[in-house]
Amino acid sequence: MTTPKPRHLETPTETTERERCEQWTDQLFRTSPMVRFMAKHLSLLDCNPLTPLPSASMASSSTEPASASATAQQPKLVIAPCPPSIAGGFSPSLPHEPTSHSSILLCSNRIFSKSHLEDTLSHEMIHWFDHCRFLVDWSNLRHHACSEIRAASLSGDCGFARELKRRNYGFKLQHQNCVKRRAVLSILANPACAGDSDKAQRTVDEVFESCFGDTRPFDEVRVARGIRLDRNMAQFQLTLHLALPSKKQIY
Numbered sequence: 001m002t003t004p005k006p007r008h009l010e011t012p013t014e015t016t017e018r019e020r021c022e023q024w025t026d027q028l029f030r031t032s033p034m035v036r037f038m039a040k041h042l043s044l045l046d047c048n049p050l051t052p053l054p055s056a057s058m059a060s061s062s063t064e065p066a067s068a069s070a071t072a073q074q075p076k077l078v079i080a081p082c083p084p085s086i087a088g089g090f091s092p093s094l095p096h097e098p099t100s101h102s103s104i105l106l107c108s109n110r111i112f113s114k115s116h117l118e119d120t121l122s123h124e125m126i127h128w129f130d131h132c133r134f135l136v137d138w139s140n141l142r143h144h145a146c147s148e149i150r151a152a153s154l155s156g157d158c159g160f161a162r163e164l165k166r167r168n169y170g171f172k173l174q175h176q177n178c179v180k181r182r183a184v185l186s187i188l189a190n191p192a193c194a195g196d197s198d199k200a201q202r203t204v205d206e207v208f209e210s211c212f213g214d215t216r217p218f219d220e221v222r223v224a225r226g227i228r229l230d231r232n233m234a235q236f237q238l239t240l241h242l243a244l245p246s247k248k249q250i251y
Contacts, residue, residue: 004016007120013207014108014109015080015107017052017109018043018079018081020108021079021106021108021111021117022079022245024111024114024117025079025117025121027123028114028117028118029050032118033224034118034122034155034156035121035122035125037217037218038125038126038217041129041217042128042129042132043134044098045129045133046098046131046132047099047100047102047128047129047132048100049077049104049125049128050076050077051076052073052076053076053101061239065110075103076104077106078104078105078106079108080105080106080107081106081107081108081109082099082105082107082109082110084110086110087105087107087111087116087120088106088107088110088111088123088124089104089105089124089251090102090103090105090107090124090127090233091103091104091105091106091249091251092129093137099131099132099135101173102131102132103130104121104124104125104126105122105126106121111233119155119156119157119159120155120157121158122151122155122156122157123151123155123156124151125155125225125250126147126150126151126155127147127151128153128201129217130146130147130151131147133216135228138251139190139191139192140201141187141192141193141203142188142201142203142206142207143191144187144190144251145183145200145204145206145207145209145211146211146214147211147251148181148182148183148187148204148251149179149180149204149207149208149211150211150212150214150215152178152179152182152183154215154218157178157182158178176212179208180208181203183208184197184204185198186251187203188200189251196226
């Protein structure tokens, strides 16, 4: 995969982090069942995450030389350093653009392992699936909350190991509680919420039951390695197995 040239001179640490993230991303698109599954279903919606975006100059001119067009294309997976509070983000296409003109930001300085990257990439790909499949209005808090609930639940973001690292211990409804907590944090960052924590919590609660139960494009929820949530299981009880620099808002 390719990434855009950084807008500033990279430090040696930033170069190492970016190259490591690029290598892991390439490996995940070849070997991760989760990432490959989501890439397949995004492609079925004409939202292939691996095809580059056309540049503005390409869109405005059909006479541009082919060589210039190739170098002007922008990747849909952007790897760059980010503030400490995020590991990745989804930048939806603008209203006049095709949904395929979205992009995913992967924060090279906030990704600490390949499994962390897998969960983060899967989370953002679920947002992209929702954007392409359901035409999400990201300024509508109920729409945004529903996608955050689905992404937190389906991606592994609320897996048992991830929760232990966050020092959130518990077994009874721990997955559901994590999903709600993560969704509320994301809604708080939406400008339409204006930092109102009560409004964010209320919105998540209002849509939680229906959105938590919607596992498309999966038949069931893979909560963590060795743990499963069946789609049709009453109350979604856990069952143990033995075995982007952008002009757009980031979600």
